[in-house]
Amino acid sequence: MSLLSRITAPPAHHDVARLVATLLTHRQGARRRAPQALPGTTPRPAGTALPTGPTGLGTSAARLAATGRAREAWRAGKAGEAGEVREAGRVAGKPTAGAPGTSGASGIAGAPAASGSAAVSDDRGIGVPELYCPPALRDDPALAREVNDRLVDWADEVGIYDGRLDRVRAADFGRLMMLAHPDGDDPDRLLAAGKCALAEWATDDYYCDDETMGSRTDLLGSHLGLAYTAVDPSHLPARYAPAWEEEMRQDPVRVALRSGLDHLSRYAEPSQVARLRHEVAVLFVGYEQEGSWRSQGRMPGVREYLAHRQINSFLPCIALTDVVGGYALPASVYAEPRVRRAVTMAATAATLVNDLYSMTKEHDSSGVEFNLPVVIAEEDGCSLREAIERSAEIHDELVRTYETEAAALALTGTPELRRFLAGVWAWLGGNREWHAGSPRYNGA
Numbered sequence: 086m087s088l089l090s091r092i093t094a095p096p097a098h099h100d101v102a103r104l105v106a107t108l109l110t111h112r113q114g115a116r117r118r119a120p121q122a123l124p125g126t127t128p129r130p131a132g133t134a135l136p137t138g139p140t141g142l143g144t145s146a147a148r149l150a151a152t153g154r155a156r157e158a159w160r161a162g163k164a165g166e167a168g169e170v171r172e173a174g175r176v177a178g179k180p181t182a183g184a185p186g187t188s189g190a191s192g193i194a195g196a197p198a199a200s201g202s203a204a205v206s207d208d209r210g211i212g213v214p215e216l217y218c219p220p221a222l223r224d225d226p227a228l229a230r231e232v233n234d235r236l237v238d239w240a241d242e243v244g245i246y247d248g249r250l251d252r253v254r255a256a257d258f259g260r261l262m263m264l265a266h267p268d269g270d271d272p273d274r275l276l277a278a279g280k281c282a283l284a285e286w287a288t289d290d291y292y293c294d295d296e297t298m299g300s301r302t303d304l305l306g307s308h309l310g311l312a313y314t315a316v317d318p319s320h321l322p323a324r325y326a327p328a329w330e331e332e333m334r335q336d337p338v339r340v341a342l343r344s345g346l347d348h349l350s351r352y353a354e355p356s357q358v359a360r361l362r363h364e365v366a367v368l369f370v371g372y373e374q375e376g377s378w379r380s381q382g383r384m385p386g387v388r389e390y391l392a393h394r395q396i397n398s399f400l401p402c403i404a405l406t407d408v409v410g411g412y413a414l415p416a417s418v419y420a421e422p423r424v425r426r427a428v429t430m431a432a433t434a435a436t437l438v439n440d441l442y443s444m445t446k447e448h449d450s451s452g453v454e455f456n457l458p459v460v461i462a463e464e465d466g467c468s469l470r471e472a473i474e475r476s477a478e479i480h481d482e483l484v485r486t487y488e489t490e491a492a493a494l495a496l497t498g499t500p501e502l503r504r505f506l507a508g509v510w511a512w513l514g515g516n517r518e519w520h521a522g523s524p525r526y527n528g529a
């Protein structure tokens with residue numbers, strides 16, 4: 086008997102009815118706007134605090150007051166540094182960005198209960214078509230700013246993106262965390278997840294695909310092997326350990342990965358940390374795969390590329406949904422094949438959003454860039470515009486499949502699984518909203 090079938094279905098008759106209605110109207114290929122909440126689940130109201138500390142009668146007022154005081158204190162401390170830009174420069178070899186905190190191009194929740202993503206296009210016609218994707222569930226600019234400010238300070242401390250911190254600030258990864266984890270109100274948890282994400286991005290920029298940051302394909306395997314030991318420490322014999330420790334501290338990417346994981350470990354159970362390690366190891370395999378195409382000068386086929394985008398994906402970020410939310414999905418449930426299938430499809434879809442939105446940036450770069458439209462154009466012999474449309478259809482199919490399968494799993498799963506699957510759905514919405522607005526992808 087599988088884990089899920091052992092779990093009794095909740096007595097949620099309205100949810101079942103809503104789910105059946107959703108699935109009945111869910112015709113393949115029909116253009117319908119994605120619902121804000123995963124069918125069969127209820128979104129938490131945007132901006133509501135979650136019980137990450139003690140719960141029970143009389144504790145919520147105390148908790149809210151404490152959170153508010155902590156945030157006020159932080160803001161007061163930061164006030165003197167407002168607007169500070171440490172370095173003028175470039176990230177990933179791209180020109181200087183616009184103002185930090187630029188908000189998304191499309192509406193955020195709070196708005197209609199169901200919305201889609203608007204199509205945008207540049208004058209070369211390589212814009213992003215309307216995607217089947219839920220809207221972001223909340224927008225809390227103050228929370229985003231707080232997380233982003235602290236994230237940039239941390240990047241400075243650990244030494245990543247030295248000389249390029251203005252671009253990091255402008256990209257606004259704090260906003261990504263705020264948008265993608267709408268059921269997490271604790272800035273420190275959002276920061277911990279943001280550190281892990283930025284360290285993973287830095288691994289990509291420094292080692293894989295940005296020569297201006299020192300990436301070299303011939304050194305990729307060696308760099309990634311060393312970087313992995315920052316996530317899963319090597320335990321060397323005593324005579325080698327001190328010099329090894331010194332080496333670990335010499336490379337900013339290793340320092341960032343280790344520091345990000347340390348911070349996360351304050352909130353994550355060992356099984357959740359092990360989950361992240363696994364997803365990062367898989368991510369690094371994906372980095373290697375891309376490096377192999379680069380060194381061969383080979384464009385992968387569409388199937389190979391799609392399988393790649395499942396492993397070189399946002400899954401390490403999505404996997405932290407419960408850690409940021411303050412609960413723990415058991416390892417055995419996370420690993421259940423139907424859960425894995427649904428969550429990895431969502432991760433691929435989220436990463437195809439990156440492919441679509443980063444096309445303009447990559448189109449302008451001098452090196453070989455891999456993204457789904459380019460791969461499709463090559464294999465199908467079609468125009469880039471047509472390949473973009475086909476990529477959007479693939480994205481939409483993955484999101485619809487996630488919606489259907491996750492909704493069914495949520496109905497029969499535990500409350501943690503239901504919340505996790507709803508959180509992944511929300512992650513998709515926040516991710517698209519961030520890509521639509523971040524200067525990293527929007528011509529700044």
Ligand SMILES: CC(C)=CCC/C(C)=C(\C)COP(=O)(O)OP(=O)(O)O
Nearest residue numbers: 282285286289398399401436439443
């Ligand atoms: C945060 C995280 C897990 C990043 C790892 C994977 C990654 C870098 C992406 C999914 C983004 O892909 P890409 O290399 O195309 O990045 P940019 O478009 O340059 O942001």
